[in-house]
Amino acid sequence: MLKAIMSLAAVAFVAAVAQPSVANAQDCRNRGTLDARYCDDDGDLLADLPKDKANWKDPSTLIFSYTPVEDPAVYENVFEDFMVHLGKLTGKRVRWFAAESYAAQIEAMRSGRLHIAGVASGATPYAVNLAGFKPLVAMEKKDGTIGYTLQLIVPAASDIKSVADLKGKRVAHVAPSSNSGDTAPRVLFKEQGIEPGKDYEILYSGKHDNSIMGVVNKDYDAAPIASNVMERMVARGMFPKDAVRVVYESSPFPRTAFGVAHDLDPELQKKILEAFTSFDFLNSKLAKEFKDEKGFKSVDYKSDWSAIRTIQKETGVTYTQEGLSKLKNE
Template sequence: MTETTRRLALAGLLLGGFALTPLTAAAQDCPRGTLDARFCDRDGDLVADVPTEPRQLTDPRTLVFAYTPVEDPAVYRRVWAEFIDHLAKATGRQVQFFPVQSNAAQIEAMRAGRLHVAGFNTGAVPLAVNCAGFVPFAMMASRDNEFGYHMQVIVHRDSPIQRMEDLRGRLVAFSSPTSNSGYKYPSWLLREQFGLQEGRDYRTAFSGRHDNSVTGVANKDYDAAPIADSVMFRMFERNVVPRDALRSIYKSDPFPTTAYGVVHNLHPDLQAKIREAFFNFPWEGTALYAEFQRSQPPVSKFIPITYKEYWKVIRDVDTASGVSYTCR
């Protein structure tokens, strides 16, 4: 078992609560690809179909929304407040913000039927799709439809580390095992491109979140950390960390950013209202606009996406790393 596979297996164990409350039970055999056995994928779009039996649909009076736990949940309760009010008006339902503390907890909540609408971070999306029935349909973008973020490997400005090869013997902080930029891609990159094996050539720690990794490097708790630079840029703008405290020794090509969507078994009429609410949300003057204007590129709208197209690069990295989307 590779170290990456072991880490993902550990993440799967953390998601052991998946078996608590099944969302659907596939009574008949059907095409599903890598999806959990409870789901069907008859149209080949790689995400779970809406159940065909009415009794398998859910139509909750209160919708639960969660944003990916990459930063302080308390900050993002305020940031998302106006969007949640907008979503409530568009659907005619109460909407509750759920401040999740980990990717594992967020995926478990959706699989157990306690989470209906969510933004999952890039690396967690495949597990959410395959194990929890997540159906992503939107992503943030700029006015010119630019989107995405880069994985950067950061060090303290005073560090002697200048190149990726200099990480040998150092302490590298990853964020979480399911994070694309915080673990899966950089551990694969270090192994395949720079010949550095986790646990053999460098020591590791898991900070839990990208913002913890950024502050940890700034405070010299870690020698280096791979992070999503969109998180770092927002922290700079909020003066959480001085911009000149850090240096980057590696920058990747862009990746898709947080995917927004619903659990597959929400009533289709309710799903349609939720989608519409994302795409007609008036960003100008909101806390969401103010916060994500700090991103690079600065974003100001949601654009439609598909998991099959936009997450191909992430699935390819997972395949090359020996990751399988096994649900426990």
């Protein structure tokens, strides 16, 4: 079923690429790493609003999606309060889109079928460059930060004590677009003398929760995962915290970016931003799921995702159709 979905998504993506580019019809002075259909004349690394107002979108129904980690059905319920609030502020109907993968989420926004999304940190540059995604906010922790860390976890009884002990092991990575689950460990572990894919076997799990439960059940020897995902799974009682050990932890990275399609009417974009910043987070279902968060905080893609873009560049990531295709094939 998933392969069929991804095949259909691939066809949709190729069709979208074949369509005339809006940006090509404009006087585009700067594009940077953005896809050919977008312009970045203001230099913020994000796709500019189309110059022709006829290309601004103001849909009667807004489609919302959250990064595909764990069970999408669970998160539809978790975000219910926010979607109701969003609908009241915008005067629009709001519907949930259950993305099966990072690539499917990006393609949905690129094709105009997705308007608002929470995109995983590592997938955010792909969404920005390939789909015109415009990050607005991230969840703010109670200590005022928006970060999470890469944690290398192993079964509690494992003889692995450090990154150096990964040689010859079977290690679960999440997906090629995942920052903490793939690109960051490729750079950070190599700095410690261990090259993923060469010194140990990489097995892609598809999602952080799959990697985590795989370590808990000893299907994998180890896994680099996002700290916030494991915290939520422990809080929900999915496994005892002492079932795994953390043998390595990175410096913080920004968390999931919540944002909009670049071509939404600017007044609608303002209302959506207001919906995030005015939402009564602490008295919502979101607070029960994301226990260490207190609300949404504005982000700046150019500065906040600088380290992630650097890591992706060092690992040979390209924000192209070919680059996205590689995500589907893993």
